[in-house]
Amino acid sequence: MPLFLRVSVALCASLAVALSMVVTLNLLKYDETLRQLDHERAGILLSTLSHSIIIAHDLGLPLAANSLAEERATARKKAQGIEDLILFDYQGVILDASDQGRIGKKLPDAWRGEAPSALQWTARSDGRLLVGRRLHSSFGEEIGGLLAIISASSHAGAFQAALLRWPLKALGILLFSLLLSLPLIYLLARRLRKLVQLVTDEASPSLRERSS
Amino acid sequence: MKVGCKVPPEAATSIDRLRWVVTLVALSLMLLATLLLTTITYRGLDEQLDHRIALKGRLLTDHLVTQFERAAQHGIPLSRLPDLERFLDLARKDHPEILYLGLAAEGGMLASSGTAPPTSLAVVQEASRQLISQGGRPGASHLGTEELQFILQGVSDGSAPVAVLILGADELFAWRKVEDSLFDTLTVLLVSLIVAFEFVVLLLMRPLAGPLLTLAKLRAAGEGRGPPVCLRYRARDEIGQAVARFNASAERLARKSGLKLRELTPATALDIRLPLFLFIFADELQKPFLPLYANSLAPAQSWISTEVLISLPIAVFMLVIALATLWAGHLVDRLGPRRVLLAGALPAAVGYLLAAMATDIWLLLLARAFTGLGYAGIVMAAQGYVAAVSSPEERNRAIAVFVGCLMAGSICGTAIGGILAHEAGYQIVFLLSFALTMATAVAAWCLVASLPAQARKPQSFNFRSFWPLFRNRAFLILLFSAAIPSKLALNGIISFTLPIYLNHYGASAAEIGRVILIYPILILFLGPWLSGLADRWNSARFFTLAGGLLSGTAIILLGVSEGIGAAALSVVLLGLAHAASTSPQISMAIELCPREVEALGQARVLSLLRTLERIGSVGGPLLMGSLIAWQGLGSSLAYAGVAIATVACGLLFIGHRRQVEAISPSL
Numbered sequence: 001m002p003l004f005l006r007v008s009v010a011l012c013a014s015l016a017v018a019l020s021m022v023v024t025l026n027l028l029k030y031d032e033t034l035r036q037l038d039h040e041r042a043g044i045l046l047s048t049l050s051h052s053i054i055i056a057h058d059l060g061l062p063l064a065a066n067s068l069a070e071e072r073a074t075a076r077k078k079a080q081g082i083e084d085l086i087l088f089d090y091q092g093v094i095l096d097a098s099d100q101g102r103i104g105k106k107l108p109d110a111w112r113g114e115a116p117s118a119l120q121w122t123a124r125s126d127g128r129l130l131v132g133r134r135l136h137s138s139f140g141e142e143i144g145g146l147l148a149i150i151s152a153s154s155h156a157g158a159f160q161a162a163l164l165r166w167p168l169k170a171l172g173i174l175l176f177s178l179l180l181s182l183p184l185i186y187l188l189a190r191r192l193r194k195l196v197q198l199v200t201d202e203a204s205p206s207l208r209e210r211s212s
Numbered sequence: 213m214k215v216g217c218k219v220p221p222e223a224a225t226s227i228d229r230l231r232w233v234v235t236l237v238a239l240s241l242m243l244l245a246t247l248l249l250t251t252i253t254y255r256g257l258d259e260q261l262d263h264r265i266a267l268k269g270r271l272l273t274d275h276l277v278t279q280f281e282r283a284a285q286h287g288i289p290l291s292r293l294p295d296l297e298r299f300l301d302l303a304r305k306d307h308p309e310i311l312y313l314g315l316a317a318e319g320g321m322l323a324s325s326g327t328a329p330p331t332s333l334a335v336v337q338e339a340s341r342q343l344i345s346q347g348g349r350p351g352a353s354h355l356g357t358e359e360l361q362f363i364l365q366g367v368s369d370g371s372a373p374v375a376v377l378i379l380g381a382d383e384l385f386a387w388r389k390v391e392d393s394l395f396d397t398l399t400v401l402l403v404s405l406i407v408a409f410e411f412v413v414l415l416l417m418r419p420l421a422g423p424l425l426t427l428a429k430l431r432a433a434g435e436g437r438g439p440p441v442c443l444r445y446r447a448r449d450e451i452g453q454a455v456a457r458f459n460a461s462a463e464r465l466a467r468k469s470g471l472k473l474r475e476l477t478p479a480t481a482l483d484i485r486l487p488l489f490l491f492i493f494a495d496e497l498q499k500p501f502l503p504l505y506a507n508s509l510a511p512a513q514s515w516i517s518t519e520v521l522i523s524l525p526i527a528v529f530m531l532v533i534a535l536a537t538l539w540a541g542h543l544v545d546r547l548g549p550r551r552v553l554l555a556g557a558l559p560a561a562v563g564y565l566l567a568a569m570a571t572d573i574w575l576l577l578l579a580r581a582f583t584g585l586g587y588a589g590i591v592m593a594a595q596g597y598v599a600a601v602s603s604p605e606e607r608n609r610a611i612a613v614f615v616g617c618l619m620a621g622s623i624c625g626t627a628i629g630g631i632l633a634h635e636a637g638y639q640i641v642f643l644l645s646f647a648l649t650m651a652t653a654v655a656a657w658c659l660v661a662s663l664p665a666q667a668r669k670p671q672s673f674n675f676r677s678f679w680p681l682f683r684n685r686a687f688l689i690l691l692f693s694a695a696i697p698s699k700l701a702l703n704g705i706i707s708f709t710l711p712i713y714l715n716h717y718g719a720s721a722a723e724i725g726r727v728i729l730i731y732p733i734l735i736l737f738l739g740p741w742l743s744g745l746a747d748r749w750n751s752a753r754f755f756t757l758a759g760g761l762l763s764g765t766a767i768i769l770l771g772v773s774e775g776i777g778a779a780a781l782s783v784v785l786l787g788l789a790h791a792a793s794t795s796p797q798i799s800m801a802i803e804l805c806p807r808e809v810e811a812l813g814q815a816r817v818l819s820l821l822r823t824l825e826r827i828g829s830v831g832g833p834l835l836m837g838s839l840i841a842w843q844g845l846g847s848s849l850a851y852a853g854v855a856i857a858t859v860a861c862g863l864l865f866i867g868h869r870r871q872v873e874a875i876s877p878s879l
Contacts, residue, residue, distance in 0.1 A: 002449050007234065010415040014238040014408030015245055021400045021628075022246050026253050028635035029393050030260075037264045040307060041271055048275040158260050169252050177245045184237055188230070192416070195226050196450045199428045 004189035019170040034155035042131035042148040086147040127152035238408040258386035273365040284369035300325035312380030316340040332357040340376035422478040479601040479661040481610035487656040494648035496625025500725035523837030532584030534826040540592035549597035557653035560586025568642035619736040630725015686804040693862035696828035704832025734787030743795030752796035759793020760860025771849030
């Protein structure tokens with residue numbers, strides 16, 4: 001590899017590493033922020049719903065008599081990516097869900113969060129984000145809970161666009177920086193070539209002397 | 213290949229200067245490119261986040277308005293709602309981008325939470341008054357100012373609006389997200405700079421320091437004597453052409469003189485740099501979170517306390533390294549560094565894979581034992597290679613390459629490991645370590661030369677021959693007062709206790725990584741300067757003692773104070789303490805054991821010191837784990853600090869004894 005190319009490759013590789021690490025970091029942060037916003041949106045939605053359910057429960061309506069069909073439709077409109085809203089009793093038995101097959105079954109343990117005392121929790125299952133909220137009656141007794149399932153594709157569009165656009169921008173910046181540094185690379189390569197010449201010119205005389 | 217002569221100083225200086233120039237150019241370009249990229253990224257981020265924050269803001273206003281309307285529809289005047297401000301504070305608490313929440317009635321503000329610029333507030337209050345006076349139930353309306361994006365939504369009592377809820381979302385939220393990741397970006401830049409340096413070494417310095425300097429050395433050695441020599445190096449660049457010309461002359465000479473042509477492989481210490489850097493990078497990735505990962509795998513109930521259990525992965529790793537190092541040294545002598553390096557990558561990679569898949573702590577222990585085995589093999593092979601390819605005159609410089617590479621890998625690994633663990637999870641980090649170990653093997657296969665048998669000098673390790681050292685009281689004091697406590701502080705405090713401590717105060721893995729990172733940076737930059745000072749002032753003992761006392765003080769400070777800032781300060785003090793005392797310990801050992809150095813050789817005395825100090829590496833995490841289980845985090849740190857400072861005072865007794873020795877012959 002000629003010296004000019006060596007200097008160019010060294011600089012290009014260094015820049016590529018720096019830019020790819022910054023792009024990866026930005027993408028990870030972006031993904032985290034989008035997830036956080038999804039989670040917070042679902043939290044607000046569950047908080048609104050839980051107020052109505054608790055008031056109804058306090059007035060004597062059994063938890064199982066609640067239907068979330070209307071709320072589910074509203075939630076899908078207001079908070080993108082909400083796949084399902086699930087209502088379950090204090091034992092974790094599902095009372096209402098858009099998938100009728102789930103009703104009567106127990107909520108999987110992985111969906112119930114690690115801290116049993118936390119009012120609200122998040123979990124992940126099959127790439128989906130789950131946001132749960134425990135329901136307590138006005139007397140402080142736990143009566144059940146609500147769970148929002150946010151689909152993996154809730155922010156996939158925005159993230160995939162960034163996944164495509166940001167590395168391309170980084171590539172553009174890399175090429176621009178390399179173009180900018182071409183005169184410097186040329187100068188460095190020339191200095192290197194001089195150094196090689198200096199050393200090799202000094203290296204050969206002893207052999208030449210001996211050959212003659 | 214060793215050519216027993218000095219490198220021409222002008223060539224070495226030119227190469228050094230060039231290396232720094234290229235690295236500086238790379239740094240400037242990286243800064244420029246990162247700045248450009250950050251600006252462009254911010255614009256895209258701003259558009260996307262603004263839209264999502266608006267969605268969330270509308271949902272929150274809906275939620276709050278529903279509750280106010282419920283009260284209003286029951287005939288409760290909103291102005292008489294109790295604790296209204298506290299209610300708004302609570303509603304805003306979990307949403308950092310919501311900077312302002314207020315409830316405005318026709319007569320003025322009923323309550324508010326957060327702050328907003330007065331000019332903006334005047335505008336939204338006027339808009340609120342208009343909304344109420346318009347009548348009917350208005351939907352959400354948006355009002356943008358420079359600092360805040362406002363959402364206004366009317367609160368109706370069932371017939372007409374009675375108030376307006378005002379929500380102010382941060383217009384600069386995207387920028388604050390960029391600011392939040394500033395430390396991460398700086399860390400990534402630091403790592404990139406080190407990686408850039410490694411690229412410069414690999415692509416530019418290695419061919420210069422290898423074939424080119426060998427040519428220069430051959431000339432300086434005076435190739436007039438002995439059989440002609442040709443270099444085994446082929447490349448289509450200017451260096452390759454120069455080597456080809458040199459080889460052609462050598463062949464002509466061989467034909468003419470009838471002498472046999474000797475072939476040399478231009479191996480240098482730089483050959484080992486990339487494989488070693490990649491491996492240390494891979495291994496240090498787990499440093500900011502290993503105790504936390506162990507904690508997540510520890511059983512809820514066990515016959516060993518959790519604190520001791522989670523200290524085991526570090527202790528087992530260190531123990532396996534300590535035992536395997538002796539064996540690996542023999543193996544390097546027998547098989548050569550290249551083979552041991554390649555073989556060492558296998559158990560290390562298996563270890564990382566097992567760690568990523570570990571379902572319980574016992575599997576993690578097995579994984580760390582495998583990695584320890586590989587670590588010992590790879591590091592010993594690298595050390596053996598550096599020693600084999602460098603002439604005695606170049607030995608110090610070559611060892612500096614080795615140590616510099618260890619520190620560079622340590623900085624990069626710790627920094628990136630923390631960020632990656634925080635963003636992607638612990639398992640991903642171990643999988644990256646696995647991939648980097650595989651890359652280590654590939655780099656070793658391509659770059660490390662297979663050394664001829666004469667370059668390796670097998671040395672047997674006979675423990676009995678070291679017996680005189682165990683009878684040297686000064687050596688034992690140095691070992692137990694300085695060398696072992698140093699390792700105890702490094703592995704027991706920095707590697708084990710610090711991640712637990714910082715996690716306790718809510719630090720993320722990325723923040724833990726950044727705090728730990730301070731240590732290798734200080735050692736790398738201040739270590740040579742402080743050890744130089746110790747040499748110049750001829751005060752190795754003072755520096756070792758001061759280092760021990762400062763180390764103890766730093767740990768006490770960590771024990772009695774709280775928070776991430778205090779931890780960072782303690783790591784700075786520990787870094788200073790170790791930068792000041794590590795090299796002087798070596799000078800002290802040589803100074804205190806003149807007879808043993810004469811009988812056994814300096815290298816063997818120092819190797820015993822290095823082997824025995826590993827007692828601190830193995831015992832440190834175990835001791836701290838037991839102390840934490842017994843006394844809690846703060847007290848155990850304070851006790852450990854007091855103990856380290858107290859044993860450091862033992863160094864004072866060495867001076868006293870030596871004075872007596874000096875006086876006694878004259879008596």
